[in-house]
Amino acid sequence: MSAAATHGAREPEGYTRQEMMAIATGREIKDREIAIFGVGLSMLAGFFAQAHHAPNVRAMTEGGVFGSSPVGGLPWGIECNRISTNATSFTSALDALGCLVGSGRCDVGIIGAAQVDKFGNVNTTGIWDGEIGPTYRAPKTRLTGAGGANDIACGAKRYLIMVAHEPKRFTEKVTYISSPGYLEGGNARARFGFVGGGPSAIVTTLGILRPDPVSKEFALDGWYEFSSADEVVAATGWPLKVRPGAGIVPPPTAGELVSLRRVDETGALRKR
Amino acid sequence: MSAAATHGAREPEGYTRQEMMAIATGREIKDREIAIFGVGLSMLAGFFAQAHHAPNVRAMTEGGVFGSSPVGGLPWGIECNRISTNATSFTSALDALGCLVGSGRCDVGIIGAAQVDKFGNVNTTGIWDGEIGPTYRAPKTRLTGAGGANDIACGAKRYLIMVAHEPKRFTEKVTYISSPGYLEGGNARARFGFVGGGPSAIVTTLGILRPDPVSKEFALDGWYEFSSADEVVAATGWPLKVRPGAGIVPPPTAGELVSLRRVDETGALRKR
């Protein structure tokens, strides 16, 4: 995910782009919320929030690991021993993703994306050469599939998409919708009766995009001290609008960096 | 359930009518079967079978108590401590009645009845003065409701009905179907796609009734050494047919009585 550097952006000093993305994501999580984090970046962002400003966030994993925080570094996986060491409850995927997420009870989820489009639809399934066409065919490059992200996208009250900001990832329309954002925009989600509210932000290595309240098209809401509106627009594969009032997202505070790095024990986000 | 005595029948010697009914029911259970027993009489009949001729019967309760046999006497209830003392697994009603019974996986269940009709439909819900009528109304005498018996009646491969043989209990048509037998007879169950096969026998304090293979009407298949075909017919509220080959059900063997009384530690079945 270091490809953002290829757009000629400055590197920040004293922290990395990945750290900025994790912190910006974590800021979206409020204290006391019920939250579900995936593995990797999203888990770091979530546990950063817990360590920093949301000590009472009630986090669970897709596998139904409750009350836990990672021990010994970033977990290798959701059911990993690093997150099984200090749990208060182990249940199941049906419980976590069904009773607590699919039900609409979970306040916030964090998911990743290989591709995301202007309505926040996410593709994590594959990369095709062109459109798939009327007959389904295997992708040229097979990715990981939907995992729990589809369930979070349908059920969580809101969710955050974390993604490295590169033009090939930000596309007018994703080839395959693994996890629904606002579909064709507007009220399209209502057709399927999703209990979840949809994506509230796309947080990237260059800035933060938020949906228009009516059209649901994502527009630029903020960039970082090391990036710019022009740079974000250039790195986005659709004509990105800039929201009124958009501006610079505050850089990490010293306290935020300390909290994040305590969680990111093995320095996964510090690798440039 | 001692009302059978009012029909002028002889009392057996050396055992009670209730014991005969429990033994006759238990004989219907084969070794290695997956079985579900309710509380009270049906549990005694089931555990008698396990103690006597079906040591590897795999019994569970409606609450998902597995691998257990009662300790200290007849359990007070399905979740009772007397059956929780030596269990190998405790799960849930959804598991036992759903995954193992409603699914069609359970071989045999035993249920009781306040009223049963000629197609093996069971009423355990209430006694009304006459028909209920087009508008539902509370019964004159409220009984216990369906419990798990409806689920057993719909899902178990076959089930046994245990009931004291009295005319008021054996009626042409039950007022309320709590647990479906063969409904209006013939193929009527197929309308609802029940995975279970229906009642294979009605075992009473006077004899054993079995369904006609086609019409599904229950007819007399056997009586006990202390009863008679005439007595059973007289105690039945519909014109009871007698199956070809019907005859005397063998009385309890000494071994059967020993096994039953080991299970019926508190002598619940010996009270006349």
Place this chain on the structure above:
Amino acid sequence: MPDHKLISLSDAVRRFARDGMIYASGAALPIGSDAIVFGREMVRQGVRDLHTIFHCNTQQLNLLAANGNATRAECGFSGLEVFGFANGLRRAVETGTMALEDYSNLSIPLRYLGGALNWPFVPATVNIGSDLQDRSAFAPQENPSRSKIAMVTDPFTGRQIGAFRPLQPDVAAIHVTFADPMGNAIMLGTEWSRFELSRAAKRVVLIADAIVDPACIRQYPNLVRIPELVVEAVVYWPFGAWPASSPGMYDVDEEHMRAMNTALGTAEGTADYVRDYVSSWHDIDSWLAMIGHDRLAKLEASTTSFLADPYRKWILTAAEVAAIQAEGGLS
């Protein structure tokens, strides 16, 4: 977020119980793990017009029905197992003071599951084809009823099956063996439908026989089938299921089961029962004294006691629980 969720029984009822609410409990078979002490307190505080959901009737529903606190009930089973018919419930149903909607012991947990998953309906392959489907005490004019258990077409085969209405009770009082002060809970014995109910209900109040140190929870996370995330409050109340049993902790009180059921058979008996066993205590000590210490000792001498042994070293004393409860907690 509070640093603990311990709350007194009277505060729990004051905080969570409302006239007319949909209240679920008795989340065990009739004889075990009845959160009845919550029902006793609702009687004390005069909560009215309850729409109750009891997977099986228990002495709690028997009392709420007998005393007129419950005007509606939905049950899978409405007896008292070997203790016979539930006389209070029976009287309320037969006299028309409580409407009883009949389901089965599988359909109630399926409806909780559907509520937990927030489904609009739950597939039904049981209860259909019987009067459990065709008759409705809540919609008595319907004959056959289809608003209670509807029919739905399987889109894969065209086959018709039934559809249950999911349940999302306003409040559930759930009896558990152990809870930590935050509400992480361990049940011994069958769960019956307590897992599903804990996710289906909008608010969950635990009634715990004992409070354990959180270290117990972290040693046995696979036993913690109810995590604090779904729990609003924890009431520490020893023998809270009495006269029902709590596997590992105490046996059923056979004598009181019978005496109570006899009393609830009449209005006078019910008034006497309320006077003697509902209004006669004001805290845990007077509650235990009312049951009687000899009797408690006898009930505790259960053959299931060994089931609780692994956890005993973490059980907090009543004084320790009171000390935690006195500080912080729910705002």
Place this chain on the structure above:
Amino acid sequence: MPDHKLISLSDAVRRFARDGMIYASGAALPIGSDAIVFGREMVRQGVRDLHTIFHCNTQQLNLLAANGNATRAECGFSGLEVFGFANGLRRAVETGTMALEDYSNLSIPLRYLGGALNWPFVPATVNIGSDLQDRSAFAPQENPSRSKIAMVTDPFTGRQIGAFRPLQPDVAAIHVTFADPMGNAIMLGTEWSRFELSRAAKRVVLIADAIVDPACIRQYPNLVRIPELVVEAVVYWPFGAWPASSPGMYDVDEEHMRAMNTALGTAEGTADYVRDYVSSWHDIDSWLAMIGHDRLAKLEASTTSFLADPYRKWILTAAEVAAIQAEGGLS
């Protein structure tokens, strides 16, 4: 009924695996509790044309796909979490040797639940409205597909929701931490979907890290989420999930996870992997020797070890297990 259900790994595959069967496993997230040793043995015995169901891909499916044993797969997730894309699966999908039908991490357990309950369909409020519904690798001409995830009308409100097809796999190999010789099993760590799968599958084979005395089972019946009633056979195989982790028993082998995934990225690498790690051992001792005793000791030094402590006193030695296995058993 046998007096135990212990069986060797090779006998288990010989007895239960069939070409073309619907095989479910990987009943945990990619990194944990993978019953992969059953998959290794299927590769040894050349089981072909498997239709696999993996809630999540694991190294087991990665191997079965890379080596050509699986021609169909249904998954909720098909990566390896922090170990990246699953190269063997990826190669099989991209070259068309394995058709991969995509679901999500909730829809697979819901489909197991539907299979366990023997429902004709399962209500779907997720996966609808996305290409998980509209595109089908098993019915590629359908656009949008409705044979994979259909639509059904809620009879209570008229609202349209989705409908999943239930799963009833022919055989499931399920990894558990402890089992007694009859097949009563305890899992430490998240169950993921092992509970639902154990009821949905027609035949269940347990792969147990350790065999415990039945006294352990009777002490902790609430932990026994898989009772023997649903189990056909028990395979004792220490480190059976390696290189995945087993909470309480051992950590993930990070180095082997990466090396294995690299190897499975090519046909040559896969052949080498099979030679070195699938065909190179013939019993438990040679299996453990292959992994290496230093490495085993390192993996066993898990921060989760305390989770297994309450049960260690009941763990049978390899010799004790072998002695039981030698007598009686499955006929």
